[in-house]
Amino acid sequence: MIKKLLVGIVIITALALAGVYYAIEQAKSYLQTPLALNQAELVTITPGTSFNRAIGLLVAQGWLSETPYLRLLPKLYPELTNVKAGTYQLVAPLTAYDALAQFTQGKEHQFTITLVEGSRFSEWRQQLAQAPHLTHQLTELSEAEIAAKLGVDREKLEGLFLAETYHYTAGTTDVALLQRAQRNLERVLKKHWAQRDAALPLRSEYDALTLASIIEKETAIASERSRVASVFINRLNLGMRLQTDPTVIYGMGEAYDGNIRKKDLRTATPYNTYMINGLPPTPIAMVGEAAIAAALSPEQSDYLYFVASGRGDHVFSKTLAEHNRAVRAYLKVLRNQ
Incomplete structure (x- = not known):
């Protein structure tokens, strides 16, 4: 009788262990499931989101199926439990584990905006106003008010x-982006100013x-700048007027x-050179x-004119006759x- 009881206990224990092993393997397999992504997708994790809630977001979007082994996952993968708020881009092929790893590592998606040379501040304002996932604080402000907000004395x-x-992450403000562009300009300008020819006018x-x-x-050709x-x-050295149409x-x-x-050309404005x-x-x-760099390290030449x-x-000339x-x-x- 005791022998039968011991055999029964062994069998029950074995079955229990087998069940636990099966559950663990199923949980592991679940996190290795590829997400059903048809294209790159953005997902926003709000502050305070838990591990379970992060899984729930993936399920709610139809990228991952539900699992009865959800409670096991934090115990098996404690490194995935510290979910960080942010906006993330999920790109196939990507497993559930990979997605959660992004959330816990805080690898937020970097949005891109190219602010083009030769454009005006008014055009930049329009571009910033249309930039996705940027927090807008400047939309209703005048240029003078923006200058004050940035601490610019102009x-x-x-x-x-x-x-x-x-590059910026979701929630970055347009103010912060302009501040970065302002600091970059100051850094670059100071560097080239320090290297300039002191004889420049x-x-x-x-x-x-x-x-x-x-x-x-005047030119978009790098070799011409x-x-x-x-x-x-x-012209400045000779006291000649610049006579440049863009001004x-x-x-x-x-x-x-x-x-x-x-x-x-004959109408006086502060900008009519x-x-x-x-x-x-x-x-x-x-x-x-x-x-x-071109302004502060110009080519040594005798040119006084140029035309398209x-x-x-452009064609560059040293005399008015050549220019004509x-x-x-x-x-x-x-x-x-």
Whole structure:
């Protein structure tokens, strides 16, 4: 009788252990299940979300089935229990374990915004307002109010942020993004200002930034930037007016309809470099590092003029007679197109 009882206990214990083993293996297998993702998906984990709730989110989206072994999972995988709030991107192939690992490691999805060289602050504002998952704090503020919020002691913010690609996580504010762009500009500008030729006719870093913005608007060809810079530096050294159309356009504001007429060149504005001496009062566009480098390390040349060639680049001239011939050649190209 005792022998039979012992045999029974052994059998029951074995069955129990087998059941536990089966449950553990099923739980492990569950977390190795690939999520049913048809495309890259974003999921937001709110503060205070538990491990069970994180699993529930995956189930609710139809990416994972339910399991009767949910209670075992935190014991088997304690490293997955400290779920961090954030917005995550799930991309196939991805197992349930991989997804939870992202949540616990805080590997939030990085959104991207490219703030382009040569564009204006008003265009950046529109772009920021449309950026996904960015918290907007500047939408209703004037430019002067934004400047105050950023701690900038200027009324105009044109040119005061470095144009480049920025990455951010969901919930980042537009203020924080601009602050980062502002710090990046200050860092880059100071670096190139420290390396400049002291003989340049630029009185301040802000002058350099203003010249860089004109270069940015005049050419998008990397190999031309330092030569364009040399034309303007040469003109400043000789006391010649810069006579650059992008400054005229900027000064026209909303009146610009895509064309510059002779009367526009003769209309006085603080930015019309056909009418004023030296640089305009502020930058006319946002700039990248390459334009700043060109402004402060211009090519050594005797060029005083340049005009579009009609082929995408520019023709540079040392004399007005050469320049006039280049202009006539450009007009001929336009007529033949």
